[in-house]
Amino acid sequence: MEPNMEEYVKKINSTLLEMTELIENIGDYVKAALEEKKGGLLPLTTEICKAAQLKEEKVLEICVEALIRIQPFASDLRTLTTSMKVAYDISRICRYLRNIIEVMEEFSISECDTDDVLSLLKDARAMVTSSINSYINRDLKMARDLIKADDSIDQRYRAILRKLASGNYNGACILFKGLTARIIERMADHACYIGYETNYLITGNRVEY
Amino acid sequence: MSSNKLKVEDLSAWFYEKQVLNRVSLEFPDKKVIAIIGPSGCGKTTFIRCLNRMHELTPGARVRGRVVLDGKDIYTEMDAMEVRRKIGMVFQKPNPFPNMSIYDNVVAGLKLMGIRDKALLDKVVESKLREVGLWDEVSDDLRRSGAQLSGGQQQRLCIARALATEPEVLLMDEPTSSLDPSSTAKIESLVRVLKNHATVIIITHNVQQAARVSDYTAFLYLGDLIEFGETKKIFESPKNPLTEKYVTGRFG
Amino acid sequence: MNMRRTKDLLMKLTSTLITLIMAVPLLWIILDVIIKGASALSLDFIISLPAPFGEVGGGIGNAILGTLIINAMACVIGLPLGIATGIYLSEYSNGSKISALLRTAIDTLSGIPSIILGLFAFSLIVIRVGHYTALAAAFALSIIMIPVVSKATEEGMxxxxxxxxxxxxxxxxxxxxxxxxxxxxxxxxxxxTSSLLAFARISGETAPLLFTSLFSYYWPRGLNEPMASLQVLIYNYAMSGFESWVVKAWGASLLLMLLVLSINILVRRFSTKVG
Known part of the structure; x- marks a missing residue:
C-alpha cells in the first residue's frame, strides 16, 4: 500500500477522539465524586489513564511511521508534530483528572463545600473539549477563543485561593480545594496548549506564550 | 548588502514569443546553498541558465532584467566568457570530454586557456579530485579516459572540472537525477562542503533533496518566483498556498 | 514455428552465398595481380629509373616517388580545405544560405567525373604555364579529396x-x-579515417593525371614539372604491347594495390580502436 497522508491523519484523529472519550469518562467520574464526595475511584481512574497513555503511544507510533514513509513537509509535517504534542496533552489532562481523585482519597472532605471547584472543573472540561475539536476540525477561531478563555480560569483559580486564605475553613478542606483548583488550572493550561498547536498547525507560526 | 553574492533584478526570459520567466527578483547570499524547486516546465533550468549567460545560446532566446555579480551586471559590464569562468555549471547528465583523460578533464578550463605550468596543473588536479572525493578512486591512473568512469564518478569529475577555474558561484542543474542513491548521497554531501568556497545554486526536482542540502529555497511556478526563504521555513511553513501544495506533493 | 525456422535458415544460407559470390571478384583480382606482378618485384624495380627504350631491366622508382609527391601535395591542399569546410558547415554556418549553397557545391563536386577535374586543371593551370606540371595534378586530386574529408568532418563534429x-x-x-x-x-x-580513405581514393585516380602531370622517365626535378606516377605508368606500359613493359605494369599494379589495401586495413584498425 502506498503511504498516504490522508490515511495517516484519519488514524491519528480517530485515536485522538478515542482518547477524548476516555477523558470525558474520567471527567464524569471526577464530577460525580466531587458532587457526592465519595471515594474508591482510584483503581478505575488509574486504569483509564493507562489506556489513554497507550493511545498516546499509538499516536506517536503512527506519526513516526508517517515521518519515515512520507518525509512530509509544510502542513503535513506540522500535522504530525502537533499531533504528537496534542496526544501528550490529552494524556496529561487524563492524569490531572486522576490526580483530583488522589487528592480526594488523601483528605477527609465530607465537610467541604465543592461548588466553586465543580464550576471551575466544568469550564475547564469545556475548554478541553473545544480545544480538541478546534484541533481536529482545524478551527482557528475556536482555538483563539479558548486561548482567551484561559485568562478567566486563571482569575477564578486565584479567587478560590484568596477565598481559602481569608475564609474560615478547616485545614483538610483548604488543602483539598487549593490542590484541586491548582490541578484544574493546569488542566486548562494544557487545553490552551492544544489551542496553540491548532494555531501553529493552521498558520505555520508559533504564538508567544 | 555585502553578503549577497548574486543579485537578480526583474529578470524575464523568452524563447521566441513564449515567456518562460516573469520578472524574477532574488538575492543569493554568499557561501550558501540555494535550492531551486518547482514542477517541470516552471522555468528552473532557464532561470539558472540566465545566471551564466547560457540561455542566450539557445535559438530564439531573449533576456531582460539585471543579474549582478559582486556589483557588476553580467550582461552589460562583463564578457560572457568571463561570466562563465566566475559562475561555473554542472549539468543533469555527466558530460566529461570523451577525448580527454581524467587529468585533462579536470584542468580543461585552465589548459585550453593556455596555462601550461605543469606543477600548477598537477596541484589543481590533485586538490580538485580530492575535494570531490575522487582522488583515491582514480589517482592510480589519471591517464584513463574520463568516459570510462561510472556515472557517479563522471559527475564528480565534472564537478572537479567546474571547480578547477575557482568559480565564485556554482550552478547545478539536477546533478543527481541520473545517478543511483549512493552516488547521489556522495554528491549531496559534497554540495554541503562546496559552500565553504562558493555560492551553490542547485536545481532539484526532489523536494527532499532540496530540504537536505540547501540553506535557502526558491520555488518557481510557471515562470514566477512564488516564494523564496530559508529552507527550514519553506518546508515547515510556506507562506504561499502554491508552495504548500508543491512541497506536500499535492500538485496536479 | 517450424516454418519460421526454415525461413530463417534459408535467409541465412542465401545471404552467405551472395556474400561469397561478391567476394570472388575481389579475391580474383588480388590473386591475379599478385601472381602476375610478383615476378617483376625486386629492389632494383623499386629504386631505379626505367631502362632506356630497348634495354632490359630498369625499374619504376621515379613513378613511386612521383605518386607519393603528388599525393602529398594534394593532401597539403585538400585536407586543410576539406577540414575547414567541414568545420564551417558543422559549427559556423547555422543553416545560412551560404551553407546550403556550399553543401550543394560539395555534393556536386563529389559527383563530378575525375576526368573533368583533370581537364579543368589542364585548362586552368597547364595551358597557362605552358607545360605539364605535377602542381596541376595535385590541384585536380585535391578537389577529389575535399568533399570526402569535409563531409566526414562535418558529420563527425x-x-x-x-x-x-x-x-x-x-x-x-x-x-x-x-x-x-x-x-x-x-x-x-x-x-x-576520411583523410586516409581520400588518400587511397586519389592513389587510384589516373584520368586527372593524364592531363596534368603526364609522365616523365626521370626522377622528379621540381614540383612544377611533368612527373611520373604509378597510375600513368601502368596505363602507358600496359597499353604498350611490349612483354617486358606489361610485366612492369603488373608489378606497379601490385605496389599500388598494396598501398591502397594497407591504407584500408589501417583505417579499419583505427576506426575499431577508437570506436
Missing part, C-alpha cells in the same frame, strides 16, 4: 552532443577553442 558542448561553454572557453580542441578533438577519428 555534428555527432558531438549538446551536453558536451555546453560543458565546454560553461567553462568559459572561447568558441574557437571549443571547436578545435574539443569538438574537432572528439571528431578526430572520423577526420583521420
Amino acid at each position: 555534428k555527432t558531438v552532443s549538446v551536453d558536451i558542448r555546453e560543458g565546454a561553454i560553461a567553462l568559459g572557453l572561447p568558441k574557437w577553442v571549443i571547436t578545435i580542441k574539443i569538438v574537432l578533438g572528439i571528431a578526430k577519428s572520423s577526420v583521420i
Whole structure:
C-alpha cells in the first residue's frame, strides 16, 4: 500500500477522539465524586489513564511511521508534530483528572463545600473539549477563543485561593480545594496548549506564550 | 548588502514569443546553498541558465532584467566568457570530454586557456579530485579516459572540472537525477562542503533533496518566483498556498 | 514455428552465398595481380629509373616517388580545405544560405567525373604555364579529396552532443577553442579515417593525371614539372604491347594495390580502436 497522508491523519484523529472519550469518562467520574464526595475511584481512574497513555503511544507510533514513509513537509509535517504534542496533552489532562481523585482519597472532605471547584472543573472540561475539536476540525477561531478563555480560569483559580486564605475553613478542606483548583488550572493550561498547536498547525507560526 | 553574492533584478526570459520567466527578483547570499524547486516546465533550468549567460545560446532566446555579480551586471559590464569562468555549471547528465583523460578533464578550463605550468596543473588536479572525493578512486591512473568512469564518478569529475577555474558561484542543474542513491548521497554531501568556497545554486526536482542540502529555497511556478526563504521555513511553513501544495506533493 | 525456422535458415544460407559470390571478384583480382606482378618485384624495380627504350631491366622508382609527391601535395591542399569546410558547415554556418549553397557545391563536386577535374586543371593551370606540371595534378586530386574529408568532418563534429558542448561553454572557453580542441578533438577519428580513405581514393585516380602531370622517365626535378606516377605508368606500359613493359605494369599494379589495401586495413584498425 502506498503511504498516504490522508490515511495517516484519519488514524491519528480517530485515536485522538478515542482518547477524548476516555477523558470525558474520567471527567464524569471526577464530577460525580466531587458532587457526592465519595471515594474508591482510584483503581478505575488509574486504569483509564493507562489506556489513554497507550493511545498516546499509538499516536506517536503512527506519526513516526508517517515521518519515515512520507518525509512530509509544510502542513503535513506540522500535522504530525502537533499531533504528537496534542496526544501528550490529552494524556496529561487524563492524569490531572486522576490526580483530583488522589487528592480526594488523601483528605477527609465530607465537610467541604465543592461548588466553586465543580464550576471551575466544568469550564475547564469545556475548554478541553473545544480545544480538541478546534484541533481536529482545524478551527482557528475556536482555538483563539479558548486561548482567551484561559485568562478567566486563571482569575477564578486565584479567587478560590484568596477565598481559602481569608475564609474560615478547616485545614483538610483548604488543602483539598487549593490542590484541586491548582490541578484544574493546569488542566486548562494544557487545553490552551492544544489551542496553540491548532494555531501553529493552521498558520505555520508559533504564538508567544 | 555585502553578503549577497548574486543579485537578480526583474529578470524575464523568452524563447521566441513564449515567456518562460516573469520578472524574477532574488538575492543569493554568499557561501550558501540555494535550492531551486518547482514542477517541470516552471522555468528552473532557464532561470539558472540566465545566471551564466547560457540561455542566450539557445535559438530564439531573449533576456531582460539585471543579474549582478559582486556589483557588476553580467550582461552589460562583463564578457560572457568571463561570466562563465566566475559562475561555473554542472549539468543533469555527466558530460566529461570523451577525448580527454581524467587529468585533462579536470584542468580543461585552465589548459585550453593556455596555462601550461605543469606543477600548477598537477596541484589543481590533485586538490580538485580530492575535494570531490575522487582522488583515491582514480589517482592510480589519471591517464584513463574520463568516459570510462561510472556515472557517479563522471559527475564528480565534472564537478572537479567546474571547480578547477575557482568559480565564485556554482550552478547545478539536477546533478543527481541520473545517478543511483549512493552516488547521489556522495554528491549531496559534497554540495554541503562546496559552500565553504562558493555560492551553490542547485536545481532539484526532489523536494527532499532540496530540504537536505540547501540553506535557502526558491520555488518557481510557471515562470514566477512564488516564494523564496530559508529552507527550514519553506518546508515547515510556506507562506504561499502554491508552495504548500508543491512541497506536500499535492500538485496536479 | 517450424516454418519460421526454415525461413530463417534459408535467409541465412542465401545471404552467405551472395556474400561469397561478391567476394570472388575481389579475391580474383588480388590473386591475379599478385601472381602476375610478383615476378617483376625486386629492389632494383623499386629504386631505379626505367631502362632506356630497348634495354632490359630498369625499374619504376621515379613513378613511386612521383605518386607519393603528388599525393602529398594534394593532401597539403585538400585536407586543410576539406577540414575547414567541414568545420564551417558543422559549427559556423547555422543553416545560412551560404551553407546550403556550399553543401550543394560539395555534393556536386563529389559527383563530378575525375576526368573533368583533370581537364579543368589542364585548362586552368597547364595551358597557362605552358607545360605539364605535377602542381596541376595535385590541384585536380585535391578537389577529389575535399568533399570526402569535409563531409566526414562535418558529420563527425555534428555527432558531438549538446551536453558536451555546453560543458565546454560553461567553462568559459572561447568558441574557437571549443571547436578545435574539443569538438574537432572528439571528431578526430572520423577526420583521420576520411583523410586516409581520400588518400587511397586519389592513389587510384589516373584520368586527372593524364592531363596534368603526364609522365616523365626521370626522377622528379621540381614540383612544377611533368612527373611520373604509378597510375600513368601502368596505363602507358600496359597499353604498350611490349612483354617486358606489361610485366612492369603488373608489378606497379601490385605496389599500388598494396598501398591502397594497407591504407584500408589501417583505417579499419583505427576506426575499431577508437570506436
